[in-house]
Amino acid sequence: MNSNAVPEPALLALDWGISSLRAFLMDRRGKVMVQRANDHGIQNLPEQGVRGFELAFAELCGEWMGRWPGLPVVAGGMVGSAQGWKEAPYVVCPADTQVLATCTVSVDSGLGVPILIAPGVMYDPADAAPDVMRGEEIQISGALAERPEWSAQACMALPGTHSKWVRIEDGRIERFATYMTGELFAVLSRHSILARLISEPGPINSGEANAAFVKGIEAAKESRPGDLPHQLFATRSLGLTHRLPNSVLKNYLSGLLIGHELVSGLSRMGGSLASGTPLVLIGEAALIQHYVRGLGALGVKPAAWLENTAPQGLFRFAVAAGLVTPSELAAG
Amino acid sequence: MNSNAVPEPALLALDWGISSLRAFLMDRRGKVMVQRANDHGIQNLPEQGVRGFELAFAELCGEWMGRWPGLPVVAGGMVGSAQGWKEAPYVVCPADTQVLATCTVSVDSGLGVPILIAPGVMYDPADAAPDVMRGEEIQISGALAERPEWSAQACMALPGTHSKWVRIEDGRIERFATYMTGELFAVLSRHSILARLISEPGPINSGEANAAFVKGIEAAKESRPGDLPHQLFATRSLGLTHRLPNSVLKNYLSGLLIGHELVSGLSRMGGSLASGTPLVLIGEAALIQHYVRGLGALGVKPAAWLENTAPQGLFRFAVAAGLVTPSELAAG
Numbered sequence: 001m002n003s004n005a006v007p008e009p010a011l012l013a014l015d016w017g018i019s020s021l022r023a024f025l026m027d028r029r030g031k032v033m034v035q036r037a038n039d040h041g042i043q044n045l046p047e048q049g050v051r052g053f054e055l056a057f058a059e060l061c062g063e064w065m066g067r068w069p070g071l072p073v074v075a076g077g078m079v080g081s082a083q084g085w086k087e088a089p090y091v092v093c094p095a096d097t098q099v100l101a102t103c104t105v106s107v108d109s110g111l112g113v114p115i116l117i118a119p120g121v122m123y124d125p126a127d128a129a130p131d132v133m134r135g136e137e138i139q140i141s142g143a144l145a146e147r148p149e150w151s152a153q154a155c156m157a158l159p160g161t162h163s164k165w166v167r168i169e170d171g172r173i174e175r176f177a178t179y180m181t182g183e184l185f186a187v188l189s190r191h192s193i194l195a196r197l198i199s200e201p202g203p204i205n206s207g208e209a210n211a212a213f214v215k216g217i218e219a220a221k222e223s224r225p226g227d228l229p230h231q232l233f234a235t236r237s238l239g240l241t242h243r244l245p246n247s248v249l250k251n252y253l254s255g256l257l258i259g260h261e262l263v264s265g266l267s268r269m270g271g272s273l274a275s276g277t278p279l280v281l282i283g284e285a286a287l288i289q290h291y292v293r294g295l296g297a298l299g300v301k302p303a304a305w306l307e308n309t310a311p312q313g314l315f316r317f318a319v320a321a322g323l324v325t326p327s328e329l330a331a332g
Numbered sequence: 333m334n335s336n337a338v339p340e341p342a343l344l345a346l347d348w349g350i351s352s353l354r355a356f357l358m359d360r361r362g363k364v365m366v367q368r369a370n371d372h373g374i375q376n377l378p379e380q381g382v383r384g385f386e387l388a389f390a391e392l393c394g395e396w397m398g399r400w401p402g403l404p405v406v407a408g409g410m411v412g413s414a415q416g417w418k419e420a421p422y423v424v425c426p427a428d429t430q431v432l433a434t435c436t437v438s439v440d441s442g443l444g445v446p447i448l449i450a451p452g453v454m455y456d457p458a459d460a461a462p463d464v465m466r467g468e469e470i471q472i473s474g475a476l477a478e479r480p481e482w483s484a485q486a487c488m489a490l491p492g493t494h495s496k497w498v499r500i501e502d503g504r505i506e507r508f509a510t511y512m513t514g515e516l517f518a519v520l521s522r523h524s525i526l527a528r529l530i531s532e533p534g535p536i537n538s539g540e541a542n543a544a545f546v547k548g549i550e551a552a553k554e555s556r557p558g559d560l561p562h563q564l565f566a567t568r569s570l571g572l573t574h575r576l577p578n579s580v581l582k583n584y585l586s587g588l589l590i591g592h593e594l595v596s597g598l599s600r601m602g603g604s605l606a607s608g609t610p611l612v613l614i615g616e617a618a619l620i621q622h623y624v625r626g627l628g629a630l631g632v633k634p635a636a637w638l639e640n641t642a643p644q645g646l647f648r649f650a651v652a653a654g655l656v657t658p659s660e661l662a663a664g
Contacts, residue, residue: 225596229511
């Protein structure tokens with residue numbers, strides 16, 4: 001190799017979800033050297049069955065694996081679900097990265113190396129229904145790697161189709177709750193009586209749209225148990241009675257649903273600066289900005305926002321599994 | 333006319349909703365002599381526009397109108413909405429049948445007589461979004477005609493796609509709240525991630541299905557503000573973890589949604605025997621039985637159940653509007 005060659009990678013980390021496969025080539029310090037992605041999530045494979053996973057992996061990473069045969073490969077996310085490549089059963093809370101690393105499953109990648117798949121996490125309280133996550137535990141591991149001071153105690157919120165609110169204690173996922181917020185917004189916007197009313201494209205970030213969003217947050221703040229099926233109908237009646245223009249009804253609906261998630265998530269997971277438990281948001285900027293505005297309307301300020309901590313989480317998982325020996329020195 | 337002839341009707345009453353048109357030929361005592369129905373609800377007319385309404389009316393009632401020209405005709409329901417034959421603007425709470433009768437609109441039926449259309453009712457509190465009903469106010473009028481002792485004070489629940497919980501004081505609709513319960517169940521069952529899990533036909537009225545329904549009710553009972561988007565996800569996790577068989581997950585979902593409606597509706601409208609406010613259920617038997625079971629799990633016993641009070645409500649509306657002079661004597 002000449003001096004311009006790519007330095008030697010230490011890990012190939014796969015974040016393999018429902019709708020996409022993302023691959024990160026990482027060095028021994030846990031730094032992403034290069035990343036690639038395709039849309040071969042587990043529900044969109046080039047073929048059915050195991051062969052589909054092999055093909056998707058080979059398409060994205062075959063060149064790398066040819067160049068660095070024997071490179072360790074780890075994967076997290078829905079690839080380890082019952083609908084994935086191979087099921088990695090849930091580990092039960094409290095769980096940390098070390099626990100994840102001792103409950104893995106392994107598949108033959110088809111390219112001469114195994115792929116170590118991380119398990120999901122289950123929270124199984126005595127007095128309520130169980131809850132599950134798969135993929136978010138990796139993001140959380142990455143967030144704690146980035147900011148070890150949150151290990152003592154933190155509340156982490158990962159907004160999305162199925163948002164997760166997570167309580168961290170002593171470096172472990174102590175408990176968590178899933179909210180179907182993004183999915184509720186999608187199905188109500190498309191398939192309910194509200195669809196016709198809110199089909200108009202709303203103004204982006206206009207003052208009126210923001211006011212409607214905050215109005216939804218405030219309705220959630222005032223809500224009592226059981227009120228959501230009633231408050232959802234207000235999206236319609238506010239439109240019918242011209243109290244809100246139809247163009248911002250989707251902002252109201254969004255505020256109402258996010259507001260319910262915030263009220264319940266904060267109550268259950270207890271994130272607030274006052275309590276000494278930092279609230280950390282993890283997710284994409286476009287969605288996170290709504291959550292920050294919603295939290296603001298509730299008088300809560302998050303301690304930090306992190307965009308994508310999956311690569312760091314997968315690296316930490318690989319280290320815990322003994323596949324990589326980390327180094328503070330530059331590799332190569 | 334010989335002695336076997338149909339006695340003279342005093343009113344033709346139309347219950348004209350989204351999906352059906354029902355017509356009741358009534359005598360002077362408010363008794364239904366004969367009824368007919370077709371599927372020409374306002375979203376399924378034989379033609380667009382006013383002509384569609386005329387055709388639907390003529391198809392169902394043309395023969396009657398030919399036989400008894402000049403018979404008074406009244407209509408209630410979505411026919412008076414902005415998407416109806418002619419909009420009858422909402423009257424504001426508190427509202428009784430007399431108020432409804434003074435805020436009507438009239439259309440030319442196309443068969444020589446006008447049709448008097450009842451308005452809907454709006455509840456417009458200072459501290460929350462407005463709410464609207466259209467059609468249920470007629471059912472309520474009918475229920476109060478049937479049981480005048482409820483006029484002093486009652487809580488009426490009309491389960492459905494958009495359930496209504498209504499507080500009656502001094503014979504008037506004092507306030508009410510709509511719950512999108514039936515619609516939430518429909519869109520989540522068909523279009524969400526839960527759809528695949530709950531698509532199996534569940535056992536009907538088996539002990540297991542009933543237990544799952546009650547488990548949903550109990551989750552609602554234990555819920556805190558904002559919890560519904562979280563609890564909905566439990567439908568999935570209870571299935572994934574085999575805590576409930578997939579065949580009864582729809583019963584759990586039904587119990588959860590109806591439970592949230594019951595908890596909020598009872599809290600807002602205050603129906604209980606203990607408080608001296610009777611809780612009255614109005615609706616079809618198949619749906620009402622779920623509500624009775626759900627109320628039972630919450631320790632609440634409804635005072636009564638009425639099946640369809642629209643004809644009596646329309647009769648009372650027609651009397652209040654001066655179109656019919658009621659008689660305690662048999663007509664004819």
